[in-house]
Amino acid sequence: MNITLTIALALIVLLFLRRRSVVNKGYGQMMRATGALRSNLMPVPAYYRELLQKYFRYYQGLSADNKAIFERRVCRFMYSKQFIPRGGMKEVPVEVKLFVAATAVQITFGLPNVQLTHFNKILIYPDNYYSTITQRYHKGEVNPAFGIIVLSMKNFMKGFLYGEDGVNLGLHEMAHALRIENIVRQEYAFFDQPLLERFDRISERLCAEGAVGEGSIFRPYACTNLHEFFSVAVENFFERSVQFKMELGELYNIMVRLLKQDPILLQVNPLTPSATTA
Ligand SMILES: [Zn+2]
Numbered sequence: 003m004n005i006t007l008t009i010a011l012a013l014i015v016l017l018f019l020r021r022r023s024v025v026n027k028g029y030g031q032m033m034r035a036t037g038a039l040r041s042n043l044m045p046v047p048a049y050y051r052e053l054l055q056k057y058f059r060y061y062q063g064l065s066a067d068n069k070a071i072f073e074r075r076v077c078r079f080m081y082s083k084q085f086i087p088r089g090g091m092k093e094v095p096v097e098v099k100l101f102v103a104a105t106a107v108q109i110t111f112g113l114p115n116v117q118l119t120h121f122n123k124i125l126i127y128p129d130n131y132y133s134t135i136t137q138r139y140h141k142g143e144v145n146p147a148f149g150i151i152v153l154s155m156k157n158f159m160k161g162f163l164y165g166e167d168g169v170n171l172g173l174h175e176m177a178h179a180l181r182i183e184n185i186v187r188q189e190y191a192f193f194d195q196p197l198l199e200r201f202d203r204i205s206e207r208l209c210a211e212g213a214v215g216e217g218s219i220f221r222p223y224a225c226t227n228l229h230e231f232f233s234v235a236v237e238n239f240f241e242r243s244v245q246f247k248m249e250l251g252e253l254y255n256i257m258v259r260l261l262k263q264d265p266i267l268l269q270v271n272p273l274t275p276s277a278t279t280a
Contacts, residue, residue, distance in 0.1 A: 030084070034122075037081030046073040050100055058101065059165045060108045060240065063268060072107055079103035079117065089127040091155075098126060098155055101162060105172035109180060109236060112262030113192055118151075120186050121179050125152040142171050144178045146186070151179055168219065168238045177236035178229060193260055201256045205231040208250070219249045240265050 033040075051073060054061040061072055080103040085094040102124055110116045121144065130139045131154060141157040144150070153175060161170035184193045208214045209225035216222060219242060224234035238246045239257050243265040247254040258264045 034082050034084060037083075038078050040081050041074055041077035044077070046077055050076065053097060053100055054104060058104050058162065060265075060268075061104065068111075068268075072104075072111065075107040075111075075117075076100065076103045079106050082117070082122070084123045086123060086125050088125050088152075089129070089131055091126065091128055094124075094126045098158070099124075102126075102153065102158065102172060105162065105170075106176050106179075108240065109173060109176045109261065115190070116180070116183065116192055118176070118179050118183050120146070120183050121149050121151050123148070123150045125150055126158075127152070127154050129156045130154050142175045144175055144182065146182045151175055166241055168221070168234075168242050170237045170241055173237045173240055174233045177233040180236075181229060181232055197256055197259055201232070201235075201253065201260065202228050204253055204256070205235070208253075219245050236261075 054069075054073070054076070061069060064072055080099050083103075085099050085102075087094045106118055110118070130141055131152075132138070133140050133143070140152070140154070142151075142153045145152065153171060157171045161172050161174075181193075184191055184198075205214075205224075205228060209231070214220045214222075214224050214231075219238055220231075220234050224231045235246075235253065235257060239254070239261070243254075247266065
């Protein structure tokens with residue numbers, strides 16, 4: 003083939019591909035922008051409901067009314083966020099998107115107006131990943147500067163499938179995101195600030211006294227800093243609620259007031275007033 007013709011054809015193909023990627027990008031943005039609306043108008047796919055009922059412990063314990071609210075919020079989260087596969091993955095499985103969304107809805111279920119809007123990108127790696135910034139392997143992290151939550155799929159799935167060991171990567175990272183969201187939202191700090199400060203003071207005291215760590219409900223990692231303590235507390239709040247309340251009652255009660263939900267009551271008497279507001 004004539005070289006000029008070859009170059010011309012190559013250019014046409016390139017232009018076409020570029021245009022298609024721009025169109026796809028625009029389509030994706032448009033779909034995410036209408037995510038909240040679509041989640042209200044479109045029926046919740048039966049497959050989503052089936053997966054939640056089968057595997058998501060928190061959802062299993064909700065009343066029928068709260069399950070319906072939960073499902074809508076899961077769809078809103080799924081439809082509004084950009085899930086980006088990393089580490090050689092071609093795409094993020096819909097099941098992973100669903101459970102990541104369910105984890106975000108779980109932690110914010112008592113805070114109906116909080117959708118972690120600052121974090122609009124969720125990066126999913128198949129397993130632990132190497133961070134060039136910290137030069138270490140990670141299971142997950144949040145990047146407030148870019149509004150990104152990063153999760154290792156393997157560790158994330160392990161987190162909620164083994165639901166009573168107090169280790170849950172999804173809840174851990176969502177808790178970091180939630181605390182950051184509370185700061186970056188100038189117009190609406192949803193946490194009661196004095197209460198959060200009290201929580202931090204108690205956590206400092208517990209760590210200084212050595213009351214947290216080996217042999218206690220919280221693993222030693224909790225005492226790394228205030229943010230890690232909060233995230234580890236959230237993991238235990240949902241996964242080992244009764245033990246948490248028995249061992250660290252004051253802290254548990256503050257967490258109930260911060261997150262405006264009580265996982266113990268939610269299981270026993272599922273209809274909580276704060277969670278019923280869509
Ligand atoms: Zn952490």
